[in-house]
Amino acid sequence: MSRLYRRTICFSFLFFSSSLLLRAEVTDSLTRALDEVVVTASRMEKETIPVQELSGEGLKRLSVYSVADALRYFAGLQIKDYGGIGGLKTVNVRSLGSQHVGVFYDGIQLGNAQNGVIDLGRFSLDNMEAVTLYNGQKSAIFQSAKDYASASALYLQTRRPRRNGLNIGFKGGSFDTYNPSLLWEQRLDSAWAVSVSTEYMQTSGRYPFRIVKKDGYDTTMVRQNGDVRALRAEVALFGDKGRDHWMAKAYLYDSGRGYPGAAVREAPGTFTHQDRQWDTNTFVQASWRRAVSWRYTLQAQAKYAYDYLHYRSDPRLDVSTMYIDNTFRQQEVYASTSHLVALTPWWNASAAADIQMNTLDADLTGFVYPTRYTLLAAASTQMEWGGLKVQGSALFTHVDDHVRNGNGAGQRERLTPALVASWRPFHTTDWHLRAFYKRIFRMPTLNDLYYTFIGNANLKPENTIQYNIGTTLSLPLDGFCWDVQADAYYNEVENKIVAMPASNQFRWTMINLGYVEIRGLDVAVQGSFVTSAVGHALRLTYTFQQAQDKTDATSPWYGGQIPYIPCHSGSVIYSGDYGLWNWNYSFIYTGERYEAIANIPENYAQPWYTHDVSFSRLIPLRLTAQSELRLSLEVNNLLNQAYEVVQCYPMPGRNWKLKANLLL
Numbered sequence: 001m002s003r004l005y006r007r008t009i010c011f012s013f014l015f016f017s018s019s020l021l022l023r024a025e026v027t028d029s030l031t032r033a034l035d036e037v038v039v040t041a042s043r044m045e046k047e048t049i050p051v052q053e054l055s056g057e058g059l060k061r062l063s064v065y066s067v068a069d070a071l072r073y074f075a076g077l078q079i080k081d082y083g084g085i086g087g088l089k090t091v092n093v094r095s096l097g098s099q100h101v102g103v104f105y106d107g108i109q110l111g112n113a114q115n116g117v118i119d120l121g122r123f124s125l126d127n128m129e130a131v132t133l134y135n136g137q138k139s140a141i142f143q144s145a146k147d148y149a150s151a152s153a154l155y156l157q158t159r160r161p162r163r164n165g166l167n168i169g170f171k172g173g174s175f176d177t178y179n180p181s182l183l184w185e186q187r188l189d190s191a192w193a194v195s196v197s198t199e200y201m202q203t204s205g206r207y208p209f210r211i212v213k214k215d216g217y218d219t220t221m222v223r224q225n226g227d228v229r230a231l232r233a234e235v236a237l238f239g240d241k242g243r244d245h246w247m248a249k250a251y252l253y254d255s256g257r258g259y260p261g262a263a264v265r266e267a268p269g270t271f272t273h274q275d276r277q278w279d280t281n282t283f284v285q286a287s288w289r290r291a292v293s294w295r296y297t298l299q300a301q302a303k304y305a306y307d308y309l310h311y312r313s314d315p316r317l318d319v320s321t322m323y324i325d326n327t328f329r330q331q332e333v334y335a336s337t338s339h340l341v342a343l344t345p346w347w348n349a350s351a352a353a354d355i356q357m358n359t360l361d362a363d364l365t366g367f368v369y370p371t372r373y374t375l376l377a378a379a380s381t382q383m384e385w386g387g388l389k390v391q392g393s394a395l396f397t398h399v400d401d402h403v404r405n406g407n408g409a410g411q412r413e414r415l416t417p418a419l420v421a422s423w424r425p426f427h428t429t430d431w432h433l434r435a436f437y438k439r440i441f442r443m444p445t446l447n448d449l450y451y452t453f454i455g456n457a458n459l460k461p462e463n464t465i466q467y468n469i470g471t472t473l474s475l476p477l478d479g480f481c482w483d484v485q486a487d488a489y490y491n492e493v494e495n496k497i498v499a500m501p502a503s504n505q506f507r508w509t510m511i512n513l514g515y516v517e518i519r520g521l522d523v524a525v526q527g528s529f530v531t532s533a534v535g536h537a538l539r540l541t542y543t544f545q546q547a548q549d550k551t552d553a554t555s556p557w558y559g560g561q562i563p564y565i566p567c568h569s570g571s572v573i574y575s576g577d578y579g580l581w582n583w584n585y586s587f588i589y590t591g592e593r594y595e596a597i598a599n600i601p602e603n604y605a606q607p608w609y610t611h612d613v614s615f616s617r618l619i620p621l622r623l624t625a626q627s628e629l630r631l632s633l634e635v636n637n638l639l640n641q642a643y644e645v646v647q648c649y650p651m652p653g654r655n656w657k658l659k660a661n662l663l664l
Helices: 003-019 056-060 067-071 446-450
Strands: 051-055 077-081 089-093 101-105 128-135 152-158 165-173 177-187 192-203 208-212 218-222 228-241 244-258 276-291 296-313 324-344 347-362 370-385 388-403 411-423 431-442 462-477 480-504 507-531 534-549 568-578 581-590 608-620 628-636 644-646 655-663
Touching: 051 056, 056 128, 056 568, 067 077, 067 089, 067 128, 077 644, 089 101, 089 152, 347 446, 370 446
Parallel strands: 101 152
Antiparallel strands: 051 128, 077 089, 128 152, 165 177, 165 655, 177 192, 192 228, 208 218, 228 244, 244 276, 276 296, 296 324, 324 347, 347 370, 370 388, 388 411, 411 431, 431 462, 462 480, 480 507, 507 534, 534 568, 568 581, 581 608, 608 628, 628 655
16 A cells, blocks of 8 residues: 555544544535426526426427437537447546546446446436436535546436326337336425336337448348346435435346347358347446535445346357357445535535446356445535636545456545636626636556456556536527537547457457547537527537547558548527427437548448428326326337448337336
C-alpha cells in the first residue's frame, strides 16, 4: 500500500469525521425534489455541463422498445445494435468508447467489471421517468465519487409514486412479440411510498431481411435464433420526512436468448446460428440524504449486485463456431458517503469517498479468479458571482487487483482534475456560454487483463482528455418558445486498448496501441407552440464528428475515420396533441461510415435512416375517479428501409406494435 494512498485515505476519514460535527442544512435549491414531468417538451436545462434529456410524455411517445432505442435521438451519441430485439446494444458518446460511459440507475452506477459494457437493451421504458445524458460529469457537485469517474454519464430515473393506483399494460406486435407489464404505486402515509414494477417480454425475433452477395445471389432470408424471453421485476421504497430522504430498491432481470449472429454464410438457406445466452442480474441498493442544517448535507449510498451469465456455442449445431460452454459469476459490493458544505451563499464545497469490491468466477481452464478493490476520493467546489459559475473537482482513484492463480495487475493510482465554467453575459437575455476541461481514465476490464489466452496483466489504463465550449439560448416569441444549445469539442484517447491476433484466430492478446483524436459539434433545437387548439413540440439534433486514428504515422490508414463513426448524423422528433388524441413522428439519419480502420471503398457503409410514427387515444373510464385507458399504435421503419448498424447484422424492416395501458 503506497504512502500516497495511506495519506489520502487518512485525510478522507479525518475530513468526514470532523464534518459530521457540523450542524447545517443545504439550501432548497440543493435539496429540490423533481416534480413529475407532464408536458411533451420541457425547457432545456441551463447546465454548466452539456446535457440532453428525454422525459415525461415525450419519452413515452417514442416508438421504442428500450432505453437504448431512445438514446438514438441524442446528439453526439452512437448506438451499436447487433441485430434487432435480441441483439446486444451498447452506447458510445463522442467516440470515446462504450467503456467510458457511466450508467447510473436511480443515482447509483450499474457495474460490469468483466467487460465494462452495460447492455442498455435490457432496460425498459415502462417505469422510466427520465433519461439524461451528461458529457463530462453532472453539473451538481453534491454527488458520489463514482459520478466523477467517467468521461460521460447516463442517468436513468425511474418513477416515484405520486398517487395510489395500478397501471396494467400490454404490448404486442411484429416478430411474435408479447409484452405484459404491471406498475403498482401506493403512498403508505405522508412520508412513505412503495412501488412495484414488473414486466415479461417474449419474441421470436424472426424478421425478413435482404442479402446481396457481390457477383453472386440476391435473396431474402429470415433472421434466425433471435428469440428472447425476459422477466424484469423491481420493488422500491421511498421516504421523505423533514430533512431526511430515503430510497431502497431491489431489482431482478432474468433472460434467455439466442444471438442471431452475423449474416456472412456462403450459401442461401444456411443463415442459422445456435449461440445461446442466459442472464440473471440482481441488485439491492439504498440511499439516504439528510439536510443537517443550511450549511451541511450528508448522503450515504450502498449496493450489492450479483450477475450470472451462461454462454453456449455448439459446433455440432453450428459448424462455423468453436465449442464454448462457459459460466461467469460477478459480485459487487459498493458503499459511498458524500458531504456538501455551504461555505457562503455563493460558495459551496463537497467531498466524497467510495469503496467497491468486484469478484469474477468462471469455469475456464486456468482462470485466475480476480478480485478488484477500488477506492475513490473526490473533492469539488463551486462558486457563483452574478452570471458567472465556476466548478473545479479532483478525483483520486486507487485500484488493487488480487488473483488466486498467476500474476495480477497489482495497484494503480491516478489523480484526475476537471474544471467547468458558465457565464450569462446579460441578465435580460437567457443566453449562457460554457466550457469544461476534464481528464479521466478507465482501468482495463477483468476480461482485458485476465481472460484465458487473451488477457494481458501489464495493460495500462486508457487516458482521455476532453475540451468543450458551448452555448445555450432561449428564444421566447409570441406563442412560441425555442431552446437552442450547441457544443464544440475536442477529445484525445491515449493508450487505447485493442485486441491483436496471436498464434491463431481463437487466441488473441490485448495491448496498448491506439491513439485517437476526436473533433465534433453537437447542436440541439427544441421548441413548443400552439395553433388552433393543437399543441406542437419539435426537437432537432445534428452531430458532426471527425474521429481520427493516429496510432501509427507510417500506416497508410493514418488519420482515417475510426470504424462506425459517421461524419454527419441527426434526428427529428415531432409530437402533437388535440383533445384526447396524441401523435408522434421521429426520424433518424446516420451518414456514411467505414466498417474498418482502412477507409477504402471495400469498407464503405452507406448512410441509413428510419421513419417511425405513433398514434394514441386516451379514453376516460368510470371505474374509479382516475381510471383511464390509453390505446396506441406504433409503426417503426415506416418506409421499410434495409440497413445495418453493425456490418452483417441486418436490422428489421417495417414493423408495428399495439399498446394498451389501463390506469386504475
